[in-house]
Amino acid sequence: AQTVTQSQPEMSVQEAETVTLSCTYDTSESNYYLFWYKQPPSRQMILVIRQEAYKQQNATENRFSVNFQKAAKSFSLKISDSQLGDTAMYFCAFMKPGGSEKLVFGKGTKLTVNP
Template sequence: AQTVTQSQPEMSVQEAETVTLSCTYDTSESDYYLFWYKQPPSRQMILVIRQEAYKQQNATENRFSVNFQKAAKSFSLKISDSQLGDAAMYFCAYNPSQGAQKLVFGQGTRLTINP
């Protein structure tokens, strides 16, 4: 079975600085999708960024980028120029390429932004 591990329960960063959140996963599949979701205090799960395993290029969305290392099964999220609104719980998630969107989530990393 697929598993997703986030080894950092909590992280903090100074406003305007850069922070990297770690995620590793385990799968025997060769094609799949990876996601980072953000869960602010409002509780809604918001998609931050997605990566398709067959694409070698790392995904970027404005201040958010990933470092996808397929062989190492690593999928870290880099947040540049951190803003107070980035404070949230961040979840890494794996989705197989076939079938329903049955996401497998990591435990989450709580990110605090220090002004």
């Protein structure tokens, strides 16, 4: 079974600064997807960024980028130019394609952006 570990329960950053959230995972699969989701107090999970394991190039979405290290099974999220609206819970998730394609989530990191 796959597991996802987020070792930072809470993080804080000053507005406009850069912060990196860590995620490691365990799997024997060679093909899979990794995700970062944001969950604000509204409870709705919002997709931030997605990485396909067979792609060596790290995914980027505007201020959000990942550092995907397949051999180390590491998938960190970097948020540049942090904004107050980035304050939320962030969850790392794993998905094996084929079958049910369910998401396996970590426990989350609570990020606070301070003015």
